[in-house]
Amino acid sequence: MSYKETKTLDNRINLIEIENNCKNFWETTEVYRYDNTKTREETFIVDTPPPTASGSLHIGHIFSYTQTDVVARFQRMSGKTVLYPIGWDDNGLPTERRVQNYYNIACNPSVPYDANFKPEHIENDKSPRKEVSRKNFIEACETLIASDEGVFESVFKNIGHSYDWNIKYSTISPKTIRVSQESFIDLYEKGYVTSVESPTMWDVTFQSAVAQAEIEDKEVAGFFHDIKFKVEGTEDYITIATTRPEFLPACIAIVAHPDDERYQKYFGKKAIVPLFETPVDIVPSEHAEKDKGTGIMMVCTFGDAADVAWWKQSGLPLKQIIGHNGCLMDVEFGKGAFVSNNPEKANEVYSQLKGQKVTKAREILVNMLRDNGILANEPRPLTHMVKFYEKGNQPIEFVTSRQWFVKLLDKKEAMIEAGRQIKWKPSYMQHRYEEWVKGLNQDWCISRQRFFGVPFPVWYKLDSYGNPDYNNPIVAERSQLPVDPMTDVPTGFSEDMRGCPNGFIGDKDVMDTWATSALTPQIALDVVNNDALTIPFDIRPQAHDIIRTWAFYTIAKAVMHSKTIPWKEILISGFILDPDRKKMSKSKGNVVTPQHLIDNYGADPIRYWASRARLGIDTALDEQVMVQGKKLVNKIFNASKFVFSMVENSALKGSINYESHITNPMDKSWLNKIEAMMQQATSNFVTHDYASALELIEKRFWDFCDYYLEIVKKRAYSPTDTSAVASLMKTIDTFLKAFAPFCPFITEEVYQCRPWGNITGSLHNTSWKKEDDFAGITASNSVLYDNASIITSEIRKAKTTANTSQRTAVSKIIISAPLELQEVLKEGIEDIINVGNLNLTALEFQVAPELSIGEISLDLEAVA
RNA sequence: GGGCGUUUAGCUCAGCUGGUUAGAGCAUCUCGUUUACACCGAGAGGGUCGGGAGUUCGAAUCCCUCAACGCCCACCA
Numbered sequence: 001m002s003y004k005e006t007k008t009l010d011n012r013i014n015l016i017e018i019e020n021n022c023k024n025f026w027e028t029t030e031v032y033r034y035d036n037t038k039t040r041e042e043t044f045i046v047d048t049p050p051p052t053a054s055g056s057l058h059i060g061h062i063f064s065y066t067q068t069d070v071v072a073r074f075q076r077m078s079g080k081t082v083l084y085p086i087g088w089d090d091n092g093l094p095t096e097r098r099v100q101n102y103y104n105i106a107c108n109p110s111v112p113y114d115a116n117f118k119p120e121h122i123e124n125d126k127s128p129r130k131e132v133s134r135k136n137f138i139e140a141c142e143t144l145i146a147s148d149e150g151v152f153e154s155v156f157k158n159i160g161h162s163y164d165w166n167i168k169y170s171t172i173s174p175k176t177i178r179v180s181q182e183s184f185i186d187l188y189e190k191g192y193v194t195s196v197e198s199p200t201m202w203d204v205t206f207q208s209a210v211a212q213a214e215i216e217d218k219e220v221a222g223f224f225h226d227i228k229f230k231v232e233g234t235e236d237y238i239t240i241a242t243t244r245p246e247f248l249p250a251c252i253a254i255v256a257h258p259d260d261e262r263y264q265k266y267f268g269k270k271a272i273v274p275l276f277e278t279p280v281d282i283v284p285s286e287h288a289e290k291d292k293g294t295g296i297m298m299v300c301t302f303g304d305a306a307d308v309a310w311w312k313q314s315g316l317p318l319k320q321i322i323g324h325n326g327c328l329m330d331v332e333f334g335k336g337a338f339v340s341n342n343p344e345k346a347n348e349v350y351s352q353l354k355g356q357k358v359t360k361a362r363e364i365l366v367n368m369l370r371d372n373g374i375l376a377n378e379p380r381p382l383t384h385m386v387k388f389y390e391k392g393n394q395p396i397e398f399v400t401s402r403q404w405f406v407k408l409l410d411k412k413e414a415m416i417e418a419g420r421q422i423k424w425k426p427s428y429m430q431h432r433y434e435e436w437v438k439g440l441n442q443d444w445c446i447s448r449q450r451f452f453g454v455p456f457p458v459w460y461k462l463d464s465y466g467n468p469d470y471n472n473p474i475v476a477e478r479s480q481l482p483v484d485p486m487t488d489v490p491t492g493f494s495e496d497m498r499g500c501p502n503g504f505i506g507d508k509d510v511m512d513t514w515a516t517s518a519l520t521p522q523i524a525l526d527v528v529n530n531d532a533l534t535i536p537f538d539i540r541p542q543a544h545d546i547i548r549t550w551a552f553y554t555i556a557k558a559v560m561h562s563k564t565i566p567w568k569e570i571l572i573s574g575f576i577l578d579p580d581r582k583k584m585s586k587s588k589g590n591v592v593t594p595q596h597l598i599d600n601y602g603a604d605p606i607r608y609w610a611s612r613a614r615l616g617i618d619t620a621l622d623e624q625v626m627v628q629g630k631k632l633v634n635k636i637f638n639a640s641k642f643v644f645s646m647v648e649n650s651a652l653k654g655s656i657n658y659e660s661h662i663t664n665p666m667d668k669s670w671l672n673k674i675e676a677m678m679q680q681a682t683s684n685f686v687t688h689d690y691a692s693a694l695e696l697i698e699k700r701f702w703d704f705c706d707y708y709l710e711i712v713k714k715r716a717y718s719p720t721d722t723s724a725v726a727s728l729m730k731t732i733d734t735f736l737k738a739f740a741p742f743c744p745f746i747t748e749e750v751y752q753c754r755p756w757g758n759i760t761g762s763l764h765n766t767s768w769k770k771e772d773d774f775a776g777i778t779a780s781n782s783v784l785y786d787n788a789s790i791i792t793s794e795i796r797k798a799k800t801t802a803n804t805s806q807r808t809a810v811s812k813i814i815i816s817a818p819l820e821l822q823e824v825l826k827e828g829i830e831d832i833i834n835v836g837n838l839n840l841t842a843l844e845f846q847v848a849p850e851l852s853i854g855e856i857s858l859d860l861e862a863v864a
Numbered sequence: 865g866g867g868c869g870u871u872u873a874g875c876u877c878a879g880c881u882g883g884u885u886a887g888a889g890c891a892u893c894u895c896g897u898u899u900a901c902a903c904c905g906a907g908a909g910g911g912u913c914g915g916g917a918g919u920u921c922g923a924a925u926c927c928c929u930c931a932a933c934g935c936c937c938a939c940c941a
Binding site for chain 1: 866867868869870875876877878888889890891894895896897899900901903904905906907908933934935936937938939940941
């Protein structure tokens with residue numbers, strides 16, 4: 001497979017054609033294929049983030065993923081084989097939500113499977129959501145992600161990311177499910193994971209448990225309600241301020257600060273919950289603060305996280321009133337924990353609340369309080385922060401349910417230590433990680449009451465009454481994996497025993513999506529199946545918003561599974577902000593999609609834009625930088641074309657020996673700068689500072705176009721010269737490699753059309769730099785070239801000042817310089833005369849003892 | 865309330881192991897050019913480096929302090 005038929009550059013640049021040729025060439029010749037036969041030392045491993053495949057990519061993805069690609073490309077050209085997998089994070093709630101909306105269906109596990117059901121997308125479908133079986137729902141998810149992922153794949157290919165597409169995975173594939181279930185079993189066997197019945201943060205919209213990392217605070221308007229509680233055995237009332245009066249029926253205690261003078265006399269007494277006539281203890285507790293509200297508060301099960309903590313240490317019975325759907329459950333006063341002095345009245349009041357949503361119940365209850373004169377005054381408006389599930393639109397509630405938890409709180413030290421062994425770039429990002437770990441106050445709830453995810457490889461035995469024995473789960477054997485306990489059967493049982501007394505049931509929950517994506521290193525290793533490779537990987541690239549989730553959970557799992565770190569370095573990219581410096585997000589509606597920018601500017605210019613940004617720095621979207629990139633790409637094309645024409649014109653073609661041809665001091669002086677550039681760029685790249693490398697290379701490249709090329713072009717066109725032409729060839733070759741990680745398309749095009757040397761494969765499989773690249777062809781310094789460029793600049797300035805054309809001949813130049821410098825300059829006299837458009841006689845040197853080497857002063861005479 | 869970051873030309877950003885006159889691109893203005901490139905070239909103007917105080921022979925760079933903005937966390941009766 002050759003790159004293209006005619007190996008010449010077009011007269012004008014055609015980016016679309018170039019991009020298509022490259023994509024085709026790279027794919028058919030497998031330029032980016034990972035070599036599975038190499039050792040760990042010969043391999044560079046990237047723990048690529050699997051993007052959430054539901055929905056669309058935004059320009060921020062392209063930004064950060066391109067930065068990683070630049071790093072990976074450098075490593076590849078440095079002789080490593082690069083394990084650079086790509087995957088899709090397609091399990092979990094985002095996909096379910098998208099599927100629900102796209103096909104207008106909802107999953108109802110009690111509906112039977114319909115083999116003929118085909119999900120269909122109808123624009124603006126207003127009909128009621130069709131309920132389908134769990135299996136039909138999962139199939140619909142699979143259908144939609146297949147097409148979403150196709151779109152992602154083509155964008156990534158269009159932007160030139162060098163993934164090995166053979167190493168592609170998805171987090172819902174059977175292989176991944178096996179890895180994830182194996183992880184669960186390992187943690188279970190180590191005793192790190194347990195199932196616990198306890199109050200959990202619960203999203204009532206999705207009716208699922210959620211984890212601390214998925215919580216987002218939102219500012220919400222609400223009211224303070226001042227409610228009067230009678231103190232039993234006295235005529236006194238105490239006023240309690242609450243934002244959640246609907247929790248009155250679930251009140252378990254009244255607390256005030258132990259030092260609070262106002263309430264000392266009530267400690268040990270009971271307060272009567274109004275309307276429900278429930279006596280509750282008034283107790284001293286640090287939980288209350290003297291100067292907040294009225295200084296005295298009610299504890300309910302559960303108004304907030306603090307209530308949960310207080311309840312756990314109180315030993316008091318649980319009064320759960322919020323159901324899984326966010327409505328008030330059916331409870332009966334006078335029974336169990338729901339004590340009342342007047343159960344009849346309490347039940348009468350509660351009957352008006354039950355089945356209502358929280359907000360409606362609050363409204364009803366407040367009206368009843370007002371009507372009964374129990375409000376000390378009218379509700380006072382306030383805005384306060386309320387916890388939401390990050391993808392939900394109703395506040396989370398605390399609901400008691402059975403969930404699987406990974407014990408993390410006892411491993412904080414180990415996780416902080418692991419974080420310290422990883423090199424964070426930028427280094428201050430490690431702070432964020434440590435602060436998060438230190439602030440962790442809950443274990444990791446990994447079960448979700450959803451459908452499209454990794455099932456728990458667990459069943460429960462049923463006793464003779466049909467009750468599940470949650471304390472002794474039947475965990476799948478590793479050889480069985482992957483399993484779906486809802487359809488697969490545990491060893492020793494048969495399908496007809498499912499759901500029957502003395503039989504079994506499957507765990508119907510699925511895992512938190514992070515429980516699987518925290519295994520991306522293990523998933524990648526599983527895909528390539530090479531025993532020589534292990535964690536830690538070389539780099540983990542990711543954005544800073546998911547340090548608390550993805551980075552944290554990946555470290556946690558690596559520590560728990562193998563007591564090691566998952567990667568040596570973590571590269572944190574910044575965000576793309578919209579031009580008003582606001583974070584781009586779907587909810588703000590300011591998301592910019594990448595494909596039209598790629599279409600407008602071309603892939604290389606977009607990559608240039610991404611590569612200019614430093615790690616960790618948030619950057620405003622600025623198309624001016626893409627314009628700059630486009631100019632650079634255009635210049636690479638044109639300068640190369642120009643050099644090609646000189647090469648075609650000269651005798652130098654085929655294989656050349658640079659050392660014997662590059663003899664002119666001016667050329668050697670220039671190549672000294674090129675060699676220095678490559679050395680510096682290499683050391684920048686070694687620390688993943690691609691942006692500094694690019695800055696350096698770009699600066700030198702414009703220097704090349706503006707000065708060196710102008711200085712030597714006359715000589716290069718002369719039939720007797722070979723040095724300038726050879727030097728230009730070496731220069732172009734070097735720049736192509738230098739720009740290759742940043743602008744893979746244009747550099748490949750130019751490389752393939754190069755009229756010299758043997759071209760056997762892709763530029764991107766050539767070597768970035770060899771030890772002896774510049775042996776024998778560079779001067780020991782660049783004084784000659786530096787001064788020649790200063791003289792060139794001065795001549796141009798003089799002509800511009802004289803408002804005359806740059807082609808005008810200069811009649812005389814007097815250069816003042818120390819003698820040593822004059823000697824150096826005389827070695828490049830021919831080029832200096834050419835660039836000034838002078839006669840040989842018109843250049844004069846003057847001795848200037850006050851100047852030192854490297855300094856000149858110039859007198860131009862009579863620009864004619 | 866805690867942690868972290870940012871603040872440099874009209875805009876987007878470099879520079880910050882302290883050292884000549886603080887840089888680039890875009891934008892603005894002037895001039896030029898059509899055999900590498902109008903997706904062009906040559907040049908010019910434009911900044912008391914967020915404010916204040918300090919260390920130093922010397923500070924955009926180091927220390928302190930204040931402010932604005934952003935992100936994360938906590939509180940949220």
